Amino acid sequence: MAVPAIAAQTSSQRLLASTRRFSRWLTSTRVVLSLAMLAVMFVMVVIPLYKLVEITVTWQAHDLTRVPTAVEGEFTTFHWVRMLTGIIGKIYTYTPLQHSMTIAVGSTLLALVIGGSLAWLVVRTDMPGRKLVNQLAVLPYIMPSWTLAQAWLVFFKNRTTGGTPGVFEFLVGQAPPSWLSYGPVPIIICSALHYYTFFFLFVSAALISIDSNLEEAGDLMGASRWRILRKITMPLVLPAILSGVIMTFSKVMGTFGGPNILGLPIRYYTLATMIRGSLAAGEGGDAFVLAIVLILLAITTIYINQRLVGTRRSYETIGGRGFVAQASKLGKYKRAFQIAVIIFQILVIAVPIGLLLWNTLMLIDGNYSLSNFTLQHWIGAANTHYNSGEPGVLLNPKIWQTAWNSIKLSLFTAFFTALLGIILGYAIVKGRGTRLSKLVEQLAYIPYVIPGIAFGAVYIAMFARKLGPIPPLYGTFALLVIVSVSKHLPYSSRSGVSAMMQVGHELEEAGMVAGANVWQRFSRIIFPLTKSGFMSGFLMTFITTMRELSLIILLVTPATQLLASQTMFYTENGDAQMANVVILILIAIVVAGNFIIGRFSRGGSLRKGLGM
Amino acid sequence: MKTFVKLMTLIVLFSLVVSCGGTPAVAPVATQAPAVPVLLPTTTLAPVAEPVLSANEQWAKDNGLGPYQPATDDWAAIEAAAKREGTICVYANSSKITKLQKPWEALYPDIKWDCGDTDSIDVKMRAEQEAGNVVGDVWFNSDGHILYGEFVPNQWLWSFVPRDVVMPELTAEQPFAVARHAIDVWGYNAEINKNGCPLKNWWQLTDPALEGKLYTEDPMTDVSTMAKWATVAEHGDEMATAYKTLYGKDWTTDPAAQKDAFGQEVPNAGWLWVKKMAQNHPVVVDEIDIAYASVGMDPKVEPGYGWTGWNSVEDTAAGDIVMAPCLEMAPTIGMAKTSYLAVANKAPHPNAAKLFIKLALSPDGYAPWAAIGTYPATASIPLEEGEMPFDEMLSKTWLMNPIYDWENAAKVRDFWAISLLTPK
Amino acid sequence: MSTTITIKHLSKHFGTVVALDDVSLVIEPETFVTLLGPSGCGKTTLLRCVAGLEDPDGGEIYVGNKLVFSHPQGISLPPGQRELGLVFQNYALWPHMKVDKNITFALEIQKMPKVEMQKRVKESLQEVQMEGYEDRYPREMSGGQQQRIALARMLAYRPKVFLMDEPLSNLDARLRMDMRVELKRLHHISGATTIYVTHDQVEALTMSTTIAVMKEGRLQQFDTPDKIYHFPSNLFVADFIGNPKVNLLDGVVSGKNSVDLGKFKIPINTSYATGKVVVGIRPEDITIFERPEPGAVEFSAYSVLPAGADSTIIARLGEMELTIRVMGISKIRMDEKIWLKFDPQTLNLYDKESGLLIAS
Incomplete structure (x- = not known):
């Protein structure tokens, strides 16, 4: 039967219809959330970026001493010219850049080798004790990245920087060579030992998901093990490796802690340490130019990754439940491998902690005799001769306050990050394919490319003054929370998206059909189902925030001091042992937190938190 | 990715455009010299316009x-x-x-x-x-x-x-x-050098033999250390005299006084000292460590000299480390x-x-x-026992000039950074 | 319960892909209408538009007398207000809720009193023969059981219209048969207007009052199963419906009521047709003779596939291949000569160009 055509509309009717459609769109949940997120990210991400660029192209107060005719606030190419050309450019930009690259490349490669090999051993061989290795592999990531560097210093310190001899010298009688104590070699080693966890997790997940049929086919055709590895396995694992490479490379490029501890004594500057140094010297223009250089580098790395991995994403073998049919037999070397690996892992964790602990039990740094044994730094009363007159750490109310600050910050950040994650996930997934959704997703990704130290620098500039309705936040706890949450945006969006996708759109649609409104759908369907993802994200964020240094080093004030920055503060004041006590406490809190939250999360875990 | 790049470009362009507009940073209008209240005469002269106060x-x-x-x-x-x-x-x-x-x-x-x-x-x-x-x-x-x-x-x-x-x-x-x-001085190991500080002149610090044995905070990242080197640059005349005293010739004859490969000129003897000091690659240490470093713990290793606070002496009193200030340095024993x-x-x-x-x-x-x-x-506050009298201190040390420091610290920093790279 | 669903000129596109192209349909009250077609034909999109989960780019939808969607007026009621029930292909049971909570979810939204809700739960579980499963979690049940619960969930709040999106496609063959029986009975008892989406034409034929066949976003034919089966209105429908497939033979009209198929001529009502045509013959409408018969054409038995109650025989004549269906186990041997006879009453003639039915 023919259905009559619909009557044509007058233009005013059309206008009314369009208005109705528009207002429905505007008030739909995902659009409201998307717009809200856009606004939030605009303030937290876009404006800082803009500010960063702005400062590098305007005259700053400090520049007037060099160029008296400059007018503060006016446009200038001075900073860029200065930092990119001539001998100044070489000293302040290119040399640190080269150092940063060296360290990033070295660390990434070394971490890849270590992590990849471990992954292979755990997933693909019959080495005994694999489960234990699996669990231990995650621990180095929990400790702050500069813990190893600090321990290294305690051990390998030599006279180049004067001061007291390190443990090595004490044990061996001779000072270690400088290239071993300071500079790129130890920085690379320490970074690699911290980040190998990434590669371990990524590569083992990839290896597990490979459908063994693919390799068996090669085997049946008579290919050698080696050939199979090269031609079949490697290409399939490549995307995972590349993801690990990108993450590690970017992080190491912007890391502050290690290079600060091991590079500064021999003037081995990296971009991150030069940024802080420039800021300390009042050279804001210099510092932000370097920050932008760092950002551009990060973008380039990601771009390269996209080009290499982008087309290969489809290599996820469909239906590859992966059973690891072929476990390589290690034969008589089984035990040897197991022992070697477990010793290695324990070393990487226990030795640094042990060294730090030993150091904290010495009254005067460098005096290794028994008479020097003391608990002063832990529970000693205030004594003007030691530690600038501060009491031992456990008795020090300042430290308790600082520890509480750190815990508070981590909890708040973890909570908001996870919450934002759900919101972002909903907004992005619900609007999959629309421009709005893409925009939100892209914006959320930006903090990934801004190194922590640059973020911190910009936030000082930005939030010093009132920003619209936002009061000036410098020196407040709120600022630290905002900065931490912003830095975690890409992570929270990614985990939120994956959590939402796991929930599946049909479950929410069933709720819609049943007549539930937005709140009901969120509270009764979405939140309960994303709980485990929420907890994993919470855990992950808690850990990373507790030990974050680069991000907050420029923003903390005595009122909002955090454990991580407190250690830097002590070190720079010459109270190295106090610093080490605080580090140990930090590690203890993080490990405890990991344990406690792991108990509560029922299904949440660090692995899940990392998105695998 | 494309959207991302577009976005970043937009942000950069936006910043450039806006800063071209140039909204200057908040700065109140500073009147020339803050006006001293003028007492107006009571006669009916045309009232002098009072300067407008910010x-x-x-x-x-x-x-x-x-x-x-x-x-x-x-x-x-x-x-x-x-x-x-x-x-x-x-x-x-x-x-x-x-x-x-x-x-x-x-x-x-x-x-x-x-x-x-x-x-x-x-x-x-x-x-x-x-x-x-x-x-x-x-x-x-x-x-x-x-x-x-x-x-x-x-x-x-x-x-x-x-x-x-x-x-x-x-x-x-x-x-x-x-x-x-607070006076900063050059400190030496009094335990080993029982006859007092071997150094008598700042120029001795630039002796290549002392390379690796000089300890200071990093002037590149610590402003106050850089300000102190700036102070040396400020006192060019006195440094020139000290040079003559030690070497018997004019500072301009020093090879390092020539323009270097990077085009840096050396305006006076003070700048020359900064340059030569950089070329001697002083060891970068944290403040308190200097006290230990300049004395060291193992007498077998020859200790060096550290630029640190005079009052660090008391801080290191624990144990048997003794650091003492070099009090006979020409042209100055230290800076305040x-x-x-x-x-x-x-x-x-x-x-x-x-x-x-x-x-x-x-x-x-x-x-x-x-x-x-x-x-x-x-002067009304009494000094510590054994302390050098105030007037003597003023005559023997250089009081830092904050205005000179403000105007020159950046230049000195760049100069220092470049000098680090020049060969001796 | 007399709810007519009127679909007027719906269009929908996703980017450059056209999902619905000017689809109009009037679904009579209490009927069981199946939307049938291959994947990508728009049937699911159409269902989701009626449900309110997608918004078309043109057209109107009425449920009963209520205008639930109008593009020209910019109106679109949210799904919850359209008084429809929906069963998803993947059941969409909320995994963190037990069966009883799954069922009462919608009722709680409506603020039904607790006693009433419990009654409803019992009733709907009875209707799907899943009594006693109130305290189970979805993951503790098999696919078939979950599907029933999904059904019960929909039944519980007594919607006027049932919408079902390929609810049986995730079940194994045996279970599917059983569920079809149940669904048809449920529809019969409840009298609700039902829109059912499937790609399985057997399902459509067995369950529906009327079938709407769709292809690439356009409605091909909207008719009873009988008419669709015997008088498909175009080549696509003819080809899509029927298992084994209909035989489609190219030919040219030659003279009155005769089509030249190349190898032989076939008598058929040609009506006004001229030129290139296609003849459609259902496999069961071909009679096989094992000896020469006047009016029958000689073929060779290319393949014989007996299957219990009936047998399928593939017959060949040169390039031409025909599929024939006979009852019982066939005794014909491969490569045997057979003679095939066609009944003009059962043949359908299509225009080659347009694919449309000319005469039957």
Whole structure:
């Protein structure tokens, strides 16, 4: 039967219809959330970026001493010219850049080798004790990245920087060579030992998901093990490796802690340490130019990754439940491998902690005799001769306050990050394919490319003054929370998206059909189902925030001091042992937190938190 | 990815465009010389136009600070006003500030003691002034170059010196109250060198034999160390004389005095010293470590010399490390780093601030920092036992000039950075 | 319960892909209408538009007398207000809720009193023969059981219209048969207007009052199963419906009521047709003779596939291949000569160009 055509509309009717459609769109949940997120990210991400660029192209107060005719606030190419050309450019930009690259490349490669090999051993061989290795592999990531560097210093310190001899010298009688104590070699080693966890997790997940049929086919055709590895396995694992490479490379490029501890004594500057140094010297223009250089580098790395991995994403073998049919037999070397690996892992964790602990039990740094044994730094009363007159750490109310600050910050950040994650996930997934959704997703990704130290620098500039309705936040706890949450945006969006996708759109649609409104759908369907993802994200964020240094080093004030920055503060004041006590406490809190939250999360875990 | 790149480009372009528009940073209009109140004659002359005061100047005037400080201090009124204000917030860069809490509370139990040991005071106060949200009442900090170079032109700090305090070194150009001078010196290992410091002249420090044995903080990242090298540059004439004394010839004959491969010129003997010092690659150490480093613990290893605070001597008294200052160095035995006291512009508790400054300049206020190597700025405060008399100290050390430092520190830093790369 | 669903000129596109192209349909009250077609034909999109989970780019939808969607007026009611029930292909049971909570979810939204809700739960579980499963979690049940619960969930709040999106496609063959029976009975008992989406034409034929066949977003034919089966209105429908597939033979009209198929001519009502045509012959409408028969054409048995109750025989004549269906186990051997006879009454003639039915 023919259905009559619909009557044509007058233009005013059309206008009314369009208005109705528009207002429905505007008030739909995902659009409201998307717009809200856009606004939030605009303030937290876009404006800082803009500010960063702005400062590098305007005259700053400090520049007037060099160029008296400059007018503060006016446009200038001075900073860029200065930092990119001539001998100044070489000293302040290119040399640190080269150092940063060296360290990033070295660390990434070394971490890849270590992590990849471990992954292979755990997933693909019959080495005994694999489960234990699996669990231990995650621990180095929990400790702050500069813990190893600090321990290294305690051990390998030599006279180049004067001061007291390190443990090595004490044990061996001779000072270690400088290239071993300071500079790129130890920085690379320490970074690699911290980040190998990434590669371990990524590569083992990839290896597990490979459908063994693919390799068996090669085997049946008579290919050698080696050939199979090269031609079949490697290409399939490549995307995972590349993801690990990108993450590690970017992080190491912007890391502050290690290079600060091991590079500064021999003037081995990296971009991150030069940024802080420039800021300390009042050279804001210099510092932000370097920050932008760092950002551009990060973008380039990601771009390269996209080009290499982008087309290969489809290599996820469909239906590859992966059973690891072929476990390589290690034969008589089984035990040897197991022992070697477990010793290695324990070393990487226990030795640094042990060294730090030993150091904290010495009254005067460098005096290794028994008479020097003391608990002063832990529970000693205030004594003007030691530690600038501060009491031992456990008795020090300042430290308790600082520890509480750190815990508070981590909890708040973890909570908001996870919450934002759900919101972002909903907004992005619900609007999959629309421009709005893409925009939100892209914006959320930006903090990934801004190194922590640059973020911190910009936030000082930005939030010093009132920003619209936002009061000036410098020196407040709120600022630290905002900065931490912003830095975690890409992570929270990614985990939120994956959590939402796991929930599946049909479950929410069933709720819609049943007549539930937005709140009901969120509270009764979405939140309960994303709980485990929420907890994993919470855990992950808690850990990373507790030990974050680069991000907050420029923003903390005595009122909002955090454990991580407190250690830097002590070190720079010459109270190295106090610093080490605080580090140990930090590690203890993080490990405890990991344990406690792991108990509560029922299904949440660090692995899940990392998105695998 | 494409969208991402587009977005970034947009942001960059946007910033460029906006900054071309050039909205200058917030800076109040500074009138030339803050006007001293003019007493108008009572005759009916055409009234002289009073100079228009900026908002900050008006505030200073209302609160009797800076050039508007009245000829006598009405302490009763000030105290009453301070009690009404109820709190004092001091930003001090020394942890010893906590020792002033008790004396304060004894004197003014009704006025709450807040804030205290603070990092990056200049950053914090700059932020507060630009935001218009002032929390800290008192600047109790060194960084004189920032104080005079940036804060004063912006009218972010106002001076206050109690009228009954005699502070001879104050000038119209540098009117801010001085809390103390801490002298930095070259230290040596007195245990090994039992006959005193082997060094008698600053130029000996540039001897290649001492490479790797000189310890200082990193001037590249520590402004106050850089300011000290700037001070050396400031005293070019004296350095020239010292050069002649040691080597018997003119400093211009030194090969390093020539323009180097990077086109750097050497304006005077002081700059020459900075250059040669850089070429000697002093070891970069943290402040307290210098005391240990310059003496070392193992007598077999020849210790060097460290540039550090004179008062570090007491800090290292534990154990058997002995560091002593080289007191016969030509042309100077050291430099005085100055700590200043100033009232923040638009401070919430200006009268409490005045009371604090009064306390800080009294013997009780100086006591936490009293040590050999530190000097108060007023002759009325007694010195430590065995300390060099004030006048002698002034004649033998260089007082750092914050304005010179402000204008030259950046240049000296670049000069230093480049010199590090030049061969000897 | 008399709810007519009127679909007027719906269009929908996703980017450049056209999902619905001017689809109009009037679904009579209490009927069981199946939307049938291959994947990508728009049937699911159409269902989701009616449900309110997608918004078309043109057209109107009425449920009963209520205008639930109108593009020209910019109106679109949210799904919850359209008084429809929906069963998803993947059941969409909320995994963190037990069966009883799954069922009462919608009722709680409506603020039904507790006693009433419990009654409803019992009733709907009875209707799907899943009594006693109130306390189970979805993951503790098999696919078939979950599907029933999904059904019960929909039944519980007594919607006027049932919408079902390929609810049986995730079940195994045996279960599917059983569920079809149940669904048809449920529809019969409840009398609700039902829209059912499937790609399985057997399902459509067995369950529906009427079938709407769709292809690439356009409605091909909207008719009873009988008419669709015997008189498909175009080549696509003819080809899509029927298992085994219909035989489609190219030919040319030659003279009155005769089509030249190349190898032989076939008598058929040609009506007004001229030129290139296609003849459609259902496999069961071909009679096989094992001896020459007047009017029958000689073929060779290419393949014989007996399957219990009937047998499928593939016959060949040169390039031409025909599929024939006979009852019982066939005794014909491969490569045997057979003679095939066609009944003009059962043949359908299509225009080659347009694919449309000319005469039957």
